[in-house]
Amino acid sequence: MSNEIEAIKDPGLPAHVHRKADSDPAAARRAERQVATMFGISALGTILLIISYIFVPQDLFIFIPVMGEQNAHQLGLGLGMAIALFFIGMGAIHWAKTLMPDTEVVAERHEFRSPDSDRKDFVDAVKSGAGAAGLGRRSLIKKSLGAALGLSALSPLLLLRDLGPLPKKEFEKTSWKAGTHLVTDPGNRRIKASDLEVGAVAQVLPEIENPEERKLSDIGKDAVLLIRLRPQEFNLEPDRLAMTHEGIIAFSKICSHMGCAVALYEQTTKHLLCPCHQSTFDVTRAAKVIFGPAARPLPQLAITVDGEGNLIAKQPFTEAVGPSFWERSS
Numbered sequence: 035m036s037n038e039i040e041a042i043k044d045p046g047l048p049a050h051v052h053r054k055a056d057s058d059p060a061a062a063r064r065a066e067r068q069v070a071t072m073f074g075i076s077a078l079g080t081i082l083l084i085i086s087y088i089f090v091p092q093d094l095f096i097f098i099p100v101m102g103e104q105n106a107h108q109l110g111l112g113l114g115m116a117i118a119l120f121f122i123g124m125g126a127i128h129w130a131k132t133l134m135p136d137t138e139v140v141a142e143r144h145e146f147r148s149p150d151s152d153r154k155d156f157v158d159a160v161k162s163g164a165g166a167a168g169l170g171r172r173s174l175i176k177k178s179l180g181a182a183l184g185l186s187a188l189s190p191l192l193l194l195r196d197l198g199p200l201p202k203k204e205f206e207k208t209s210w211k212a213g214t215h216l217v218t219d220p221g222n223r224r225i226k227a228s229d230l231e232v233g234a235v236a237q238v239l240p241e242i243e244n245p246e247e248r249k250l251s252d253i254g255k256d257a258v259l260l261i262r263l264r265p266q267e268f269n270l271e272p273d274r275l276a277m278t279h280e281g282i283i284a285f286s287k288i289c290s291h292m293g294c295a296v297a298l299y300e301q302t303t304k305h306l307l308c309p310c311h312q313s314t315f316d317v318t319r320a321a322k323v324i325f326g327p328a329a330r331p332l333p334q335l336a337i338t339v340d341g342e343g344n345l346i347a348k349q350p351f352t353e354a355v356g357p358s359f360w361e362r363s364s
Contacts, residue, residue: 065132072125073178079117080185086110257287277336
């Protein structure tokens, strides 16, 4: 009895089974119609999605057996997208299995880079295979696939509407206007210049008629920091100095880098620090950036006082507050 291990025999390849559509023109035409039908159903699914999105009210409910009351708007969106994606995939699979080239090719192992002759043969084979796939001569599949793909591309464009209305000039606007009183946050109490001692910091908001209805989105743009220094400590251009009042200077609290709240003030160095990414602003030089990723100084709000000594805004911000956005001009 031999102890030698018998080598595993090469099982070979099973005989290739040709498809019916390869030899029967009627079967090929039938498969072509089936693929086109699937692509057509996909297109109808996209149309259902578009109709549901635009024309079906969001508060409309319909009764469906077993499922019960369903939101018609959401049901139409879900079914439309599911039908569009499912049948375009099924059509592509059925096309590949019944009509695309079915030639078996054996490729021997070779070096990572093929010889130039093999690379040329590969390109020729791809071109030949593309021609054999029949896309050029099967106009029904080509047209139905184009319709399905074209309509399916509308779905993501249509759903961009859910991101909300275009901001237009909303990023550049705040609630600050000429004559708007500065009020404490929290408290909504008007603040006088005499309320702030040298070195003091206060967060303020613009006064509105109903502070309980103040929107969070407005707070995110309107928040302002008041800081009082000795007037001789400023190193400002005349136009910037004119925006202060008796050593009180006002800056947007929203960091010009990523929109975080600039809430840390170093009284000794006169620096404002953003705690998120450590952008540092020099208060004495109109919040000039001296460290960190912020690209712009904090916008300055021009302030003065009314007849009763209450601090008010001279004018709105002259530039958009917060981080960069596409339409920003500065």
